[in-house]
Amino acid sequence: MDNITIDPSCRSKPPLAIDIILQLDLFGIILYSVLTFMAAVSMLIYIEECIYIYRKVPSNKKSVIIWVNGAAPVIGTMSCLGMWIPRATMFTDMTSACYFAIVVFKFLIMMLEEVGGDEVFLQRARKYKLRISTGPCCCCCPCLPHVAITRRSLFLLKLGSFQFALLKIIFTVLSIVLWTNGNFDLADLEITGAAIWINPFVGVLTIIALWPVAIMFMHLRTTLRTLKIIPKYAMYQLVLVLSQLQSAIINILAMNGTIACVPPYSSQARGYMMSQQLLILEMFIITLVTRLLYRREYDPLPEEDADDMENAKMVAVPVEA
Template identity: 75%
Template sequence: MAALSMLVYIEECIYIYRKVLTPKKTAINWVNGAAPVIATMSCLGMWIPKATMFTDMTSGSYFAIVVYKFLIMMVEECGGDEEFLKRCGKNTLRISTGPCCCCCPCLPRVAITRVHRGHTGGTHRRTLFLLKLGSFQFALLKTVFSILSIILWTNENFDVANMEITGAAIWINPFVGILTIIALWPVAIMFMHLRPVLSSLRIIPKYAMYQLVLVLSQLQSAIINILAMNGTIACAPPYSSQARGYLMSQQLLILEMFIITLVNRLMYRRHYDPLPLIDPHEDDNDQNTKILQSESGDNIL
């Protein structure tokens, strides 16, 4: 199943590179590769148990890049930064979304563009830049912390099962978790804003598959590993409880990522038509509608 997932992904990459323009095709291929890469790394970790540290870190680093690329893909589906700002620049963003602020509906809406004019008269799109930066930091720092963890592991200073205050894992893993939450927030904000615009491009099922990969590769694996470390998963010689937990997690991921790869193929391997052009009179029509509504209200009074 891992081999088939990779073959399906390679065929899909060839199709997208032929049919889709840059830079959209790069973002699509990155997002599409999450499931087959995780399946392949899980397969390698299952057959070579001593390489589990390397395969897990590779999968985690790749998915960190996917989080950033999914945000870029949504912007590119609108036609790029400039086209996105033309379509949505006059609107506001609702920032009271998960995973950070879903319990804070009172938060104010934020303008998409904050224009700062300098001596040259140029503009700086601050909000869009901050959204991209919020996801990009995870792609960068997750890779850095993965390399650091591997270096410490080779020196026997990093052990996931070591929860003592002097251990490296108790400091690195929670910090990476905070970075993950911060990175997922801009993607959720952008998705909530572009969901009506990109509904014809199946953005809702694409986002659902992206979230499913996140839950299965991060949350499911963490739960199984915690159960294994606590001895809840019984040992079966020659496998210890922790080894059985890793084996169970990797077997489940191979099956789940294979199914997600097939579903993603149905959604991404298609003819990519541009979004309909913006009606230049749309704002005028909306303004006239508001004026007529206010006049009718005055007449009634």
């Protein structure tokens, strides 16, 4: 075992973009070309969708729908940049994560706007209560009490998601500042490293932010069923799982040496590369699906019937005499 020599590139930094281009074989050229084409098409589809939304969608919904639609193409484009420029992977991943943090909040706002806005939502939902025993925080706690739908509870739901959009950007800027000073390294798992403290804290913020969105979805999934809110929510969750959980698993495997070193890529750099390539393909497919879901006529919801199916799902708020 002592006589085994390790290729120096397995311990070096990720290769430069020019090194990747010079070492591409025929399969590599085809792979990189196809993935780059997918990322470019995803962005073109998104731009075309933005034009459609700007022309056809009511003004109160334009911004939030454009933000939500951009999750997959933006992550795919950032992954393409990270694939071609491996040394920029940390920054492209941080950019994608910051964008998705905003999308989490925007998806909550989008559901409210689909109902008609805060005032219409409060008017339609005044008879009901919110079931807070849902994922990702309290899905195992069915005994939790239902919460009355008031301006205060709606504000707390918004705040729960908005804090992630704000704090994620703040911690990203802090991470970059610490990185320039040599204090932030994703591979540094020592207790004295900044990454071991920042990343778990951001993970907690993520879970807290996803909870209000899940609560609102559980309440409005019947009301918005004609607007395909269930597949929209599924696509939103899929982007979350693929961009966060999948990437985290691959990166952990790379740091543990499970993913082999293949010069000029170290084990960790190769893990990042595999993650970026998978994300480009996955985000391309999700972009096509979301285009079908959001490209529709945006008519106002019909008035709520007295025997709406939602009555069977929500708990009526007692009316005081």
